[in-house]
Amino acid sequence: METLGRPCLRTVEAYRPGKPIAEVQRELGLRKVVKLASNENFLGASPRALAELRRAVKDSHLYPEGASPLLRRALAAAHGVSEGQVIVGNGSDEVIRLLCEALLGPEDEVVCSRHGFIRFKQQAMLMGAGVVETPMRGHTHDLAAMARAVTKRTKLVFVASPNNPTGTYNTRSEVDALLAALPSQCLLILDEAYAHYAEARPDYPRSLPGLVRQRPNLVVLRTFSKAYGLAGLRVGYGVGDAGLVAWLDRIRMPFNVALASQRAALAGLADAAFVRRSVALTAKNRAALVRALSALGLKTEESATNFLFCEAPLPGRELFERLLKRGVIVRSLDEYGLTRHVRISVGSASQNRALLFALRGALGETR
Ligand SMILES: Cc1ncc(COP(=O)(O)O)c(C=O)c1O
Numbered sequence: 109m110e111t112l113g114r115p116c117l118r119t120v121e122a123y124r125p126g127k128p129i130a131e132v133q134r135e136l137g138l139r140k141v142v143k144l145a146s147n148e149n150f151l152g153a154s155p156r157a158l159a160e161l162r163r164a165v166k167d168s169h170l171y172p173e174g175a176s177p178l179l180r181r182a183l184a185a186a187h188g189v190s191e192g193q194v195i196v197g198n199g200s201d202e203v204i205r206l207l208c209e210a211l212l213g214p215e216d217e218v219v220c221s222r223h224g225f226i227r228f229k230q231q232a233m234l235m236g237a238g239v240v241e242t243p244m245r246g247h248t249h250d251l252a253a254m255a256r257a258v259t260k261r262t263k264l265v266f267v268a269s270p271n272n273p274t275g276t277y278n279t280r281s282e283v284d285a286l287l288a289a290l291p292s293q294c295l296l297i298l299d300e301a302y303a304h305y306a307e308a309r310p311d312y313p314r315s316l317p318g319l320v321r322q323r324p325n326l327v328v329l330r331t332f333s334k335a336y337g338l339a340g341l342r343v344g345y346g347v348g349d350a351g352l353v354a355w356l357d358r359i360r361m362p363f364n365v366a367l368a369s370q371r372a373a374l375a376g377l378a379d380a381a382f383v384r385r386s387v388a389l390t391a392k393n394r395a396a397l398v399r400a401l402s403a404l405g406l407k408t409e410e411s412a413t414n415f416l417f418c419e420a421p422l423p424g425r426e427l428f429e430r431l432l433k434r435g436v437i438v439r440s441l442d443e444y445g446l447t448r449h450v451r452i453s454v455g456s457a458s459q460n461r462a463l464l465f466a467l468r469g470a471l472g473e474t475r
Pocket residue numbers: 146147198199200201202225268270271272299301302330331332333339342343344
């Protein structure tokens with residue numbers, strides 16, 4: 109493969125997802141395993157989405173409608189944009205991939221932040237594009253530094269806000285200034301996977317529909333994986349310029365989102381009560397977890413998400429291993445170059461209790 113494979117893929121590593129529960133049970137012979145590694149919704153899935161999913165699986169012998177038209181229409185109405193401005197993907201991850209496939213080649217560059225969501229960099233590398241990484245201000249993206257890093261070769265600037273894995277967000281004025289500084293041929297991809305958890309903050313940008321209407325070079329990404337609790341169904345979407353969306357549609361897999369997933373997401377979209385409950389309970393459990401971690405001497409970054417970015421008193425990988433032995437899966441962040449941190453998803457009260465119990469044991473272990 110070293111000679112057959114495209115040269116730009118030689119340095120690309122496979123994405124390392126949070127360890128699945130079943131794998132840990134098998135490998136360590138544990139019965140009870142708590143997973144706080146992938147920022148899933150501890151409340152489960154939206155009940156309305158689940159009810160529709162049960163109905164929709166009966167139609168599993170049918171191909172879905174390729175462009176997810178009903179979901180697209182509902183999303184357009186929900187966000188005050190036109191249907192042509194919405195693309196639905198197999199998770200927002202697919203939309204990131206489509207953007208890179210449609211726009212990038214070896215002669216192009218993308219600008220990412222040093223500890224920004226790693227999928228941006230990985231997808232750009234897949235296309236052979238150059239990746240320029242700018243330093244952060246603490247653990248928050250420095251959008252002014254990102255603007256300064258833009259050259260004539262830059263096609264995409266990627267900003268996850270709130271960011272995974274650091275949990276921080278950029279303010280409306282920071283995003284406005286970045287957009288104002290970008291040349292028109294350079295797109296800002298604003299990944300708002302965790303928007304529901306951040307949008308109550310007065311300085312969180314109102315990207316949909318406001319900013320997208322004003323700026324044709326802005327694409328906003330959202331997902332059903334977090335506040336709607338539908339990570340397993342793989343539905344996300346992008347909102348941007350209709351001309352760009354038409355390009356993405358050309359290269360999308362013909363049936364990229366499963367029929368049952370489209371139907372469940374459509375029902376989930378209408379489940380505002382579930383989203384409100386998810387956001388409120390997450391905030392409550394997050395605050396309690398921050399206090400409990402701090403009592404154990406662990407510092408966390410202020411989070412606008414459903415996870416905590418936590419400084420480890422030992423190498424993050426080691427803390428991860430020690431917790432794993434005790435049946436709790438968190439995420440170590442070596443691939444981000446963050447060797448002294450772990451990312452911990454906010455869980456239910458009982459999951460968080462199990463985490464804290466395991467943490468006490470893990471921190472008490474002599475090295
Ligand atoms: C910032 C960010 N963007 C995008 C995604 C991908 O989400 P999905 O593909 O499940 O929609 C994630 C997943 O955790 C994320 O944290």
